Amino acid sequence: MRAPRHRARPGHLVRPAAAALLGLLVTVGASGCGTGDVDSAESSTLVVYAAASLQEPFEELGEQFEAAHEDVEVEFDFAGSSTLVEQIQQGAPADVFASADEPNMDTLVDADLQAADPVPFATNTLMIAVPTGNPVGVTDLASLTHDGVHLVVCARAVPCGAATGRVEESAGVEFAPVSEEQSVTDVLNKVTTGEADAGLVYVTDVKKAGDEVEGIDFPESDSAVNTYPITAISDSAQQELGQEFVDLVTSESGQRVLDGYGFGRP
Template structure:
């Protein structure tokens, strides 16, 4: 009899355990099924998407961190590339909230397509500099020295702001470049120089500064003839128009200007509108 009692007790125990498991499982399923708590848990952070010229990457990433710290639950996602590439993507429907261009002509493309949500604001400037690998193995000295057949010169493509600036200084200096390649962003030019793939490249002063010991910079007077002015605006149809404007305000405000200045960018020519 004692064995039977133990058997019955074991069965009862197993049944109770199974019932408890089913109860807990049902409770778990009801939570996943979409109650109020589950709905709140499933809600992810708000994303602010910023399209910005490649030369702005470092200061904008810092400003993005500052923006996130000031806006709980907001993630700032950047897309850095040549300004012509970015404005083309926006024209094709890419979901950008903010667009910052490295020159006014690519911003004009956005405005001509009626894709701006506010008047663009000029917020900083940049100028070109010759970048050479550390040690300057090709002994580059000025713009004229970039025209030699033995020099592997890399520049940005003409449709990219740094490429348009390169053409402007080429005309100002009265020289004729024969680059071995034309890149779609200033970052690509800098990478070819720092890796030693190119003897020289025309990049922004800010790019030489951020490259550190990887490259050396050579200034030239004709750079004054091609100062790039950077405008920024919110994009029409943005999913986050208010946050987008707040990011623009951060960039154009005192904090943003100090950040940009720390990376070697200049003040905007007109101070604003």
């Protein structure tokens, strides 16, 4: 089974399967049959733009989709939802968009770039992530404001940053983060590498980090539950195929995959 790939970036190696295909094409082209009528199977690439927090479950769903569509390759671009929306508005070739919140999806809808009404497919809540052993003794949101605690959060334009603002208001605290990141993955990386004493990330991020971090619940997280919507893109030449991926994500089997990574159901 092929593994779904990320968007190609400068300097990335050609995947082995792609290299093998290229070699086969060169061999066929050099065989000198002389007719020029050699038939080749047409393949399609479905490009899915998805919030960074969706990487693991979507890669698994991508494998399922490819298994059911043998001539389709799923290519992912994972980043902050606001960044992805901006890229789509500027003409990036996305076939599907999955956002980590509704406001960023609303931006896409306001630009009339949705092929159908966006469908909610998951929820997520915030959790405090600290390095294993919790070196500075973080216990709750208030302790994140103590002197000497190096806190990292998401920028407010990013869904996890907007959620951070809501819990900050709900708890009546004011954070002074040492940095604001453009994706929740970047926040988690700061914690796992020891660059931060604590970070506000999603429950799903703490789950996937395993023994690298410890998670601390806080009651105010209930005030900032993010709902994740998904839609095919209206400018896509593969709207039907894109809708099939949306249908997989929202199906019972898709929901079970998301359950396994700690996401809630809408």
